[in-house]
Amino acid sequence: MNKQISFKLNGRQVSASVSPGESLLDVLRNRFHLGGARETCALGLCGVCTVIVSGNPVSSCLYMAPAADGEEIVTIEGLETEDALHPVQEAFMEHTAFQCGYCTPGMILMAKKLLEENPDPSEDEIKEFMSGNICRCASYGQIIQAIQAASQMIQADRMEGAH
Secondary structure, eight states, X not given: OOEEEEEEETTEEEEEEEOTTOBHHHHHHHTSOOOSSOOSSSSSOSOXXXXXXXXXXXXXXXXXXXXXXXXXXXXXXXXXBTTBOOHHHHHHHHTTOOSSOSSHHHHHHHHHHHHHHOSSOOHHHHHHHGGGOOOTTOOHHHHHHHHHXXXXXXXXXXXXXXX
């Protein structure tokens, strides 16, 4: 039996009728036509399907849609604000932290969460936090550089805002 759920998606209230075994990934892609999160492993091991649910990164391929009722969900499509990219998105572009781009949305969302928790991570801390996100093109060096650059950008923005 389907269940009507409502939640905040990228800042706006939405609702959908979902089945008990339906994944959040399927709802995002098929009902709301958001293609940033993708299914690769279907086991929650690769990070490609990462979205943020009420402040926490989750594997949307494993997260059951009925559990999203009342939650706040952010996808890669919801990161930019006021026609400006998020600093992590900017840094990924500046450092060419992708080749094919398939893993990029999940990487960016995880990097954003990392920098919220640890504004100035070491290279080892970045590697540890990002270890659940796999890049098949092996762009890890550029990804680490991009996260370090985003950290500096965010800190500079905070310093500028403090004056």
